[in-house]
């Protein structure tokens with residue numbers, strides 16, 4: 001099993017499309033917890049995801065409860081990426097089947113989602129900086145998690 005990325009009620013189609021493209025390129029599943037702030041098939045989502053969307057493995061969950069039912073059946077940990085995290089992403093010990101959850105651009109995630117998480121991690125920022133763009137935060141955390149778990153695709157170009 002590989003890592004997976006999950007988006008909690010994403011607001012901005014371009015960010016979700018960018019992350020869908022990253023998941024497709026890295027061979028990871030993407031989980032979208034609805035409702036999203038844009039319609040499925042949104043032009044911005046398709047523009048950002050480009051033709052990579054054809055090979056993206058995207059699961060949509062009608063609610064956080066439905067997502068949690070899926071996760072419980074899988075027995076996988078939920079790692080919440082949050083500006084309120086106590087542990088730096090580089091200090092967290094990822095497992096190869098962790099589900100990494102990113103919050104909404106506008107509001108992060110509600111308290112119940114914080115409570116459900118098995119770990120809460122933060123990319124350290126300079127004082128007074130509030131947050132990163134969600135797609136950039138996702139890329140940085142995926143990079144660290146894939147590095148730790150040796151999860152990057154093995155096929156190097158030219159090899």
Ligand SMILES: C[S@@+](CC[C@H](N)C(=O)[O-])C[C@H]1O[C@@H](n2cnc3c(N)ncnc32)[C@H](O)[C@@H]1O
Nearest residue numbers: 081082102103104105108122123131132134137
């Ligand atoms: C624009 S931020 C949301 C800011 C929101 N006001 C909050 O308090 O969570 C959108 C999402 O990007 C991720 N994110 C942004 N900066 C982050 C950081 N420094 N560490 C971890 N996650 C971050 C989180 O998942 C966050 O919910």
